[in-house]
Amino acid sequence: MRDIFRLSxxxxxxxxxxxxxxxxxxxxxxxxxxxxxxxxxxxxLEEFFPAIDQFETREIEGDRFDxxxxxxxxxxxxxxxxxxQGYDGKISYNLAxxxxxxxxxxxxxxxxxxxxxxDVITTDNFQEQFIGKGFxxxxxxxxxxxxxxxxxxxxxxxxxxxxRTITQIGEDILGRERKAFDPTEIVDGIYQGSVEGTHGPLxxxxxxxxxxxxxxxxxxxxxxxxxxxxxxxxxPEKIVEEQEVYVDTQTxxxxxxxxxxxxxxKALEGxxxxxxxxxxxxx
Numbered sequence: 001m002r003d004i005f006r007l008s009x010x011x012x013x014x015x016x017x018x019x020x021x022x023x024x025x026x027x028x029x030x031x032x033x034x035x036x037x038x039x040x041x042x043x044x045l046e047e048f049f050p051a052i053d054q055f056e057t058r059e060i061e062g063d064r065f066d067x068x069x070x071x072x073x074x075x076x077x078x079x080x081x082x083x084x085q086g087y088d089g090k091i092s093y094n095l096a097x098x099x100x101x102x103x104x105x106x107x108x109x110x111x112x113x114x115x116x117x118x119d120v121i122t123t124d125n126f127q128e129q130f131i132g133k134g135f136x137x138x139x140x141x142x143x144x145x146x147x148x149x150x151x152x153x154x155x156x157x158x159x160x161x162x163x164r165t166i167t168q169i170g171e172d173i174l175g176r177e178r179k180a181f182d183p184t185e186i187v188d189g190i191y192q193g194s195v196e197g198t199h200g201p202l203x204x205x206x207x208x209x210x211x212x213x214x215x216x217x218x219x220x221x222x223x224x225x226x227x228x229x230x231x232x233x234x235x236p237e238k239i240v241e242e243q244e245v246y247v248d249t250q251t252x253x254x255x256x257x258x259x260x261x262x263x264x265x266k267a268l269e270g271x272x273x274x275x276x277x278x279x280x281x282x283x
Contacts, residue, residue, distance in 0.1 A: 037109075041081075041094070044079070044094055044096075044105075044107050045066070045068065045079055047105070048077075048079060048096035048104055048105040049068045049076045049077060049079070049096070051070040051071070051076060052068050052069070052070065052076060053069060053070050053071040054068075054069050055067060055068045055069065055079075056069070058173065060168065060172055063080060063081065063082045063083075063165075063168075064080065064081040064082075065078055065079075065080050065081075065168075065169065065172075065173050066078065066079045066080075066081075067173060075099045076098065076099060077096065077097050077098040077099050077104065078096070078097050078169050078173050078174065079094055079095070079096045079097075080094065080095045080096075080097070080165050080168075080169060081093075081094055081109070082095065082161065082165050083161075084157050084158065084160065084161030084164075084255075085157060085255060086111060086112070086113050086118065086121075086153070086154050086157045086158075087113055087114065087118050087153040087154045087157070088111075088112045088113050088114060088118065089111070089112035089113075090110075090111075090112075091108065091110075091111040091113065091121065091154075091157060091158065091161070092108075092109040092110045092111070093106060093107060093108045093109055093158075093161075094106070094107040094109060095162060095165050095166065095169075097166060097169050097174075099174070100134065101134045101135035101136070101166070101169070101170050101174055101176055102132055102133065102134040102135075103130045103131055103132065103133050103134070103162070103166060104131065105131070106127045106130060106162070108121060108122045113151075113154045114151075114154075117150055117151045117154070118151050118153070118154030118155075119154075120148050120151045120154065120155060121151075121154050121155060121158050126148060126155060126158075129144075129145040129146065130145060130162055133145070133166070134166070135166055135167065135169070135170030135174070135176050135178075136178075138163070138262075138265070139159065139162060139163040139166065140159075140163075140195070140262060140266070141156060141159050141195065141196050142196070145159055147159060147196060152196065153198060153199075156196055156197075156198075157255070160255050160258055160259070163258070163262075164249075164254070164258060178246055181243075181244050181245045181246065183208060183211055183212060183213050183243055184211035186208050186211075186268055187208070187271075187272060188208050188209050188210065188211075188272075189207075189208060189271075189272025189273070190205060190206070190207055190272055190273055191205070191206045191207075191208065191267040191268055191270065191271075191272055191273065192204065192205050192206075192219075192267055192273050193206075193263045193264065193265070193266035193267025193268070193269070193270065194220075194263060194266070195259050195262045195263045195266060197221055197222050197223050197256070197259050198222060198223050198224055198255070198256075199222035199223070199224075200222030201220060201221075201222065202218065202220065202221045202222065202223065202256075202259045202260065202263055203218070203219050203220040203221070203263065204216060204217065204218050204219065204236075204260060204263040204264050204267055205217045205219050205267075206264055206267050206268060208268075208272075212243065213239060213240050213243055214240070215236070215240060216235075216236035216239050216240060216260075216264055217236065218232055218236070218260060218263075221256075223255075223256045223259070224256075228256045230256070230257075231249075231254075231256035231257035231260060232256070232260065234257070235247065235249065235257045235260045235261065236260065239261075239264060245261060245264050245265050245268065246261065246265075247261065249261055
């Protein structure tokens with residue numbers, strides 16, 4: 001019994017000493033890491049906005065947006081510090097957008113994607129697809145930009161995240177307005193559209209009757225169920241209630257919510273399907 005007590009006491013002492021050492025190391029290294037991160041951030045600002053003189057920081061729902069000005073006080077653009085859920089964890093990145101609402105640069109701050117596969121998001125070949133894309137571009141996988149075969153989840157997450165971020169910059173920072181959706185301009189019928197989801201296609205069916213969106217159904221999905229239940233049926237209900245495709249997608253399953261909206265948008269860009277003949281979805 002005495003030996004067990006002595007061993008237990010020894011383990012407690014070792015644990016206390018280890019915790020103290022870790023705390024001491026953290027207190028020394030943390031300021032150095034933060035200083036380095038700030039230095040890298042300022043270098044990125046100067047790289048994307050060579051004429052920068054000052055910037056104004058705004059925070060929206062925990063994300064950072066720096067509105068950049070030149071020496072004359074003219075707005076040069078915005079750099080966002082945001083994150084999106086990747087395959088192996090959170091991807092943190094900067095997105096630089098000029099005052100015309102066009103992407104001029106991307107910088108990955110941190111990620112835990114699979115080396116040699118998911119880390120393709122850090123390459124020039126992937127990132128250059130976005131340069132010049134603007135607030136009015138859908139930035140849709142397979143049309144405006146492409147996910148990378150073998151790394152679909154990582155690159156798809158970045159595509160979704162960048163689309164969400166540039167929309168937020170356009171609307172909340174630059175004061176741009178997206179063209180309103182008018183269901184009365186769409187021919188009555190049943191429409192189908194698909195987008196690439198987390199583990200495969202997400203397909204919706206939309207019914208338009210008498211110039212009104214009657215229903216939106218997700219007829220196929222491969223999303224993570226825990227997140228998908230937060231987006232569905234909330235997003236379809238919003239679309240029908242507001243008679244608007246571009247509804248607020250801030251839910252517990254934001255990525256799934258955005259994909260539902262993108263699939264509805266894609267569906268309504270095509271013609272109605274012929275239910276008797278099976279038709280073809282707009283993919």
